[in-house]
Amino acid sequence: MKCTRCKETAIVSLPSHNAGFCSPCFLLFFQRQVQKAIKDKRLFTFADRIIIALSGGKDSLALAWQLQKLGYDIAGLHIDLAIPQSSPIARDHAERFCTFNNIKLFILELDKLGLPIPEINKKIKRPVCSICGKIKRYYFNKFALDNNFTVLATGHNLDDEVARLFSNVFRWDEAYLGDQGPLLPDENGFVRKVKPLYRLSEFETANLCFIAGIDYGFSPCPYSKGASFTFYKTLFDELEHKQPGSKLSFYKGFLNRGQKAFSGLNMNRGVKPSPCVKCGYPTSKETCGVCRIRQMMENG
Ligand code: SF4
Ligand SMILES: [Zn+2]
Ligand SMILES: [Zn+2]
Numbered sequence: 001m002k003c004t005r006c007k008e009t010a011i012v013s014l015p016s017h018n019a020g021f022c023s024p025c026f027l028l029f030f031q032r033q034v035q036k037a038i039k040d041k042r043l044f045t046f047a048d049r050i051i052i053a054l055s056g057g058k059d060s061l062a063l064a065w066q067l068q069k070l071g072y073d074i075a076g077l078h079i080d081l082a083i084p085q086s087s088p089i090a091r092d093h094a095e096r097f098c099t100f101n102n103i104k105l106f107i108l109e110l111d112k113l114g115l116p117i118p119e120i121n122k123k124i125k126r127p128v129c130s131i132c133g134k135i136k137r138y139y140f141n142k143f144a145l146d147n148n149f150t151v152l153a154t155g156h157n158l159d160d161e162v163a164r165l166f167s168n169v170f171r172w173d174e175a176y177l178g179d180q181g182p183l184l185p186d187e188n189g190f191v192r193k194v195k196p197l198y199r200l201s202e203f204e205t206a207n208l209c210f211i212a213g214i215d216y217g218f219s220p221c222p223y224s225k226g227a228s229f230t231f232y233k234t235l236f237d238e239l240e241h242k243q244p245g246s247k248l249s250f251y252k253g254f255l256n257r258g259q260k261a262f263s264g265l266n267m268n269r270g271v272k273p274s275p276c277v278k279c280g281y282p283t284s285k286e287t288c289g290v291c292r293i294r295q296m297m298e299n300g
Contacts, residue, residue, distance in 0.1 A: 015244035033199045043194040044151045051149040056090035056217040059155030062205040075104040082116035086219045093217035138290040144191040156195040159202045163232040178262035189282035
């Protein structure tokens with residue numbers, strides 16, 4: 001197969017774009033997809049201070065690599081979840097990547113913050129992933145605001161977004177559908193959140209890492225087994241195989257036509273939250289979710 005752009009031998013085939021690329025042209029393709037996402041959705045500008053949620057996996061590292069190449073003002077924040085089977089590997093990759101690329105990296109350790117995920121899993125009888133997600137969102141947001149970052153960027157890719165969209169549609173969750181998208185503006189004590197990789201698939205970010213020589217962590221979290229998102233991703237992979245381009249078209253269709261039907265349906269949006277009585281974090285209750293988790297942990 002020849003490269004669609006320069007006619008050299010292609011090394012990546014992208015049926016969803018009806019194209020194939022050699023290494024340099026794939027890097028250009030990837031960069032243009034990120035630039036288009038930033039421009040079309042007005043995610044941020046060169047004046048913004050951007051903190052990237054750096055898990056150490058391929059998506060967050062590919063995002064940091066690309067935004068640095070484009071000249072944005074970035075730093076990374078890694079949250080060490082204290083999961084023995086996966087956290088040291090993830091952290092090591094984040095640290096080595098940032099050292100090699102000269103990117104400032106901040107690390108928060110849940111162990112030191114009294115919230116190690118394995119302990120939470122033992123003590124609290126609720127799905128650990130929803131608690132883990134809540135804690136990560138809390139600390140990413142808090143860290144960004146406390147340190148004057150104007151944007152929090154995450155490495156969510158097209159597959160993540162399509163799986164989330166399908167899950168929200170499947171449950172007809174109007175509030176979540178109203179809030180889903182690559183840009184969540186800053187309001188009421190929450191920093192602006194962006195997903196600049198929303199046009200790129202997992203396969204494409206993996207290729208970016210391979211071509212750019214980015215060594216990413218791949219030790220799976222022991223609690224990830226059986227997650228419904230993983231199942232939805234395999235469903236959509238099958239669909240994509242039969243009908244190339246369907247993931248991007250499903251998601252773009254939602255952004256262009258579906259999203260506005262649901263916007264404003266999240267009753268918590270627009271309602272001014274009040275500060276948590278314990279930590280000051282914005283919440284619709286008296287104490288925020290993370291303080292309640294901490295309380296549950298203390299009560300055993
Ligand atoms: S799989 Fe669940 S517990 Fe593991 S890192 Fe992801 S959200 Fe946290
Ligand atoms: Zn080429
Ligand atoms: Zn609180």
